[in-house]
Every structure is written in structure tokens, then in C-alpha cells.
Amino acid sequence: MKWWLYIALKQLFPSGKLVSFFAAVSVLGVALGVLGLFGTQSVMNGFHEQIGKKLRDTTGDIIIRNQGRPIYDVGGIVARLKETEGVKAVELTARGPVMMVVNNVPVFPMLRSYDTITQESVLPIAENEYVRLGSINDLDDDSIIIGYGMARNNRIMVGDTVEVFSPTMLDKIKKDEVPMPARLNVAGLLYTDYSEVDTNVALVSLRRMRELYNLGDGSHAIVLRLNDGIDVDAFAAKLSKEMEEPFSVTTWLTSNEAFLRIIKMEKVMMSLIIVLIIIVASFSICISLYTSVLRKTREIGLIGAMGARPVQIALTYCFQGFLIGVLGGIVGLGLTALVLHFREPIVELVVGREALVEFYHFAHLPVKYELSDALYACGFAIVLCTFAGFLPAIRAARLKSSEAMRNE
């Protein structure tokens, strides 16, 4: 082993001790920075992935619309789309706001259709067991499945009856007719763990939805679910060319572009702020190493007299910074895994689950580890810590043995 490497290691891990106080504190400081950086990125990745998944699961991948007007006679298109490679499911859907009266209290959910006849849906309702206290199979023309959050907020129970008024009923009012609401039985609760859906959406049969919106045998959109791994944007672009006017093709990504961009932006901003922790830690390391050089002036002078070259003396301190960065990075990754493993009780203790649901629409904190984030956090820590060793290294290398050994 090179002597400068040996000295650097011994200064961090002296004989007779497991680790020096300086090394322990420095490594911990860097590790906390890496924990902050990698932890934040992993949680934000988790949010991004979960939100993306929930958006896909609750809206489908691709939506074909007729410029906001109902779609009729699209059996041929639906059949062709079903045969297209990469398409997992195709569904004709109707969707729109309604007023729902429960216990004389009006609620304004977004009503979505579910084809109870074919039971073909782009939403993995049965697959993911999204319906609780009931089943999607219980849904018929006289029943409704209500979002879990909406039911909780309005004290709606399974078995209750709700009255639903649709916007098309306004036409009847204009004609001085009394609109009769649809009286629907609550057949179950929709629980997707995405509060945006769970507090706003209710499911009815396609036939009931057509009746409420006067659609006849039409629908509002054709929704596609693609097989996993298919590039949604590329598929949509290809489909867009094939579809004739007046149909337009959008994806779940473009429909939610602004929201997804905010999540990404939030990740970048939080990372930038947390990077400051690592910078502060590296300054502390720089100061500590510099103090060490001042304290060891005579020893450095003697090492120079014994035949060490200035560049080797400099390497002693650069390597210490580098090693602190490496160890801090590794410990930081370990701490991240540990803290995020116990994230649920931590979130409960620090912010409370309600805040999580309110701001991010999830009851559980999602996490997704990405190798690139781990490498970025560790690499950043290592580079900064190595730089932190430069200043002390230069000071040590410039010491003249003759003057250093006279140092008091």
C-alpha cells in the first residue's frame, strides 16, 4: 500500500480505535446529506410512478374523442382497435359531472360509466380489487358505486339510496317539466388509494349513464388500455394519423401534463435545496482537514524530510476527503433504505396521514429507488468531499519541511 494511502487511512481509522471522531462525524454529515437527497428523490419517484399508475388505472392510456360531442356508430372502429397489436382493452365510456343528493345534501361527483353487459373495461377494477364492501359485479342499472372518500365525507353507506341529477335535466326545467332524479342504490365503494378519484368519482352502468346524459346508444369517448411496455406517445401518434376527422387522440400523459411536470419540478427543486446540506458538510470537512493540517504541521514537515514528495503529501488529504465521500455515500444509501423502510410510522409522526392524502392523494408514502439517483447522490457527495480535501492538501503540500518543523 502506498504510504500516503496508509497515512490517510490511519488518520481516519487510527490504530487502537475503530474510527476517529472527525471521520465518524464527517461520514455521518455526508450520509445525512445523501439520505436527504436520495430519500427525497426516491419518494418523488414513488409519487411520480404511483400517480402515473393511478392516472392510467383510472383514466386509461389513450382517449379518442369527438371534439366534445357524443360518439355514435363506432362499432367498426372499436372492433379494429381491439385487433390492433399492443391494445389490451377498448371501452366505450361516458363521463360527466352530476349532482347527487344524499340526506338532503348535494354532492357533485364525476360520474363514469362501466359496461355491465360486456364487463369490458380499461380500468383494472376487478384485477386490483378497487371495489370494497361490495363488488363490481353488483353494479346494475339501478345502482351506483361511490368513491370511498366521498362516501366517508358524506356518511354514505353501502345500501343507501342516492338521487342523481344530470345536467341534461336542465332541458326539462326549461320546458317547465319536473326532472325526476335517478334513484340509485349504493352497491359498493371505490377505493383506488388515489384520493383525487376516491373523493370525486362514482361509477354507474353504461346504460344508466347514457340515460342520464341522453346519449341514446352513444358514448363520450373510446378509451384504450395498452399492454405494459408499449410507448404510449408513439402509439398515440400512430393512431392519430390513422383516425379520421373529427376524432382526436390524447394520452393520459398529455391530459395530465401540467400535473406530472409539477411533480418533476418539485423533485428537482427539493434536490437542489437538499444539495446544500452536502455542500455544508463538505465545508465542514474542509475546515476539519485544514485544522488537521495546521495541527500536524511538524509531522508533515518530518514526512517531507523523510523523502515524501509534495504531491504525495497532498494526496494524503485528498484521499481522506474522497474516502469520507465514499463512506458517507454508502452509509447514506443504507440510511435511506432504513428510513424509507420505516416511512409509514415516520410520516404518521411527522406530518400525519391526512396531510399526505390532502396534498398527494395517497394514503401511503410511495417509494421508487432508481440506480441513477443513487449514483448521482453518491457521486455528488464524493466529488464535493474530494474537493473539500483540496484546500488542506494544497496547504500541506506547500509546507516547507524546514519551516514546518520549527512550528510551535
Added chain:
Amino acid sequence: MNNLDVILAAEDVKKSFRSPGGEVIEVLRGAGLSVLRGESLSLRGESGAGKSTFLNIIAGLESADSGAVSWDGTRIDELSNGRQAKLRGDFMGFVFQNYCLVPELTALQNVELALRITGKLDKNSSEYARDLLKTVGLEKRAKHLPSQMSGGEKQRVAIARAIVNRPRIILADEPTGNLDEETGKHVMNMFLDLCAQKNTALLLITHNPDFARKTSRRLVLKHGLVVEE
């Protein structure tokens, strides 16, 4: 005296400093000496006479204003810094008043450090380092840190470190300056014996006339010149 026996020579070394007030202080005004293989020399002088400056110049740690210093006939001012550093590691050992041990290393590791720096550490040389610690009476302290040793013990470790590379000469600057009289005597006797035993030349800077008397030649630095006592 055969020229081949001269391992270190300094001729007409001059060095001056400028005081903060701008006054030029001539410390060395043509000092010179030659050291023969295995001989021991003492260099005395008043405080501020320039003993340490002269030692640094002949060790190549400081440059002279003029004059020449040779190690084994090689002019050190003609060598690059790297070459000079390498040669110095092989050619000379150092013992200083304040020991200069690396606090994170044990006694044995401090001795081995000199071998590491010169790239000579192997199984045999490590064994030799242990033997040296035994010679200076510290075999049971090999695994002790400097903080666990007395001043006399630390200085004995420093002596073992200076000698472990089998240098041609050891430069010692007040090696007993931090020790009490009794310990100082003991350490110095051991040091002189060891140098004689290993046939290593010694240039000892000391204020103590008793220690100086134990060397084969006694020099005095006076008015910037080295003279025989």
C-alpha cells in the same frame, strides 16, 4: 582523509535573512564541514547562531544563498526536488527535539513509516524495525500509540525510525531538549551506541557540552562559521 570516505560535505555556505524591519541578518557566512563515514560530530552554538538553519541546508530542506552541499559526492542543488527527496530518504535520518511521531500510528508503525516512504517495507525490513525497537528497549511498547508513551520512549521511537532505513548519516537537532537530565543522558548514550553499532554517521546539534564530548569531533558555529572546538 580519503575523499571516498566523505559522505557529506558543505562548503562556503552563506545564508542571510531579512528581518521585519528590513535589516539583513547574515546567519551563515561561509560555513562548511565534512562528515566521514560512521563518525559522530557535534555542533554547538548560541541560540540564534544558525545551527538549525545550517542543518536544514545540509539536509536539502532549505536552500543556501551560496555555497555547495554534496551527499556522497553528489551536489544536491543540481538535483530535482523529487530526486532530492528520494535521495534524502535513503541517505539520511532525522531526530528532532519534538519527536514528530504520527499520533495515529503505533510505535512500530511509526518506525515502519520511514520504510514505507522510501518504498522499502517488506517482511525483512519490518522484522528489522521490530529488532530496532527491541534494541532501544521498546519491544513491549511496539503496539502503543505515542500518547501512551513517555517523552523518553517517544524519542527512542524517533531514533529507531531515523535509523531503520540504514541511512549514511543521522541529523539530530537537540534530540534530548525535551527530556529531563537523567532520561536525556540515557537516550543520548543509547543513541550514540546505536549509531556506532550501525556504522552510521551522526551530526548532533546540542547545547549540552557533556553530550558533545561524547562525539568524535566537536564543532562550534560562531559568527556564521563552523570551527573545530
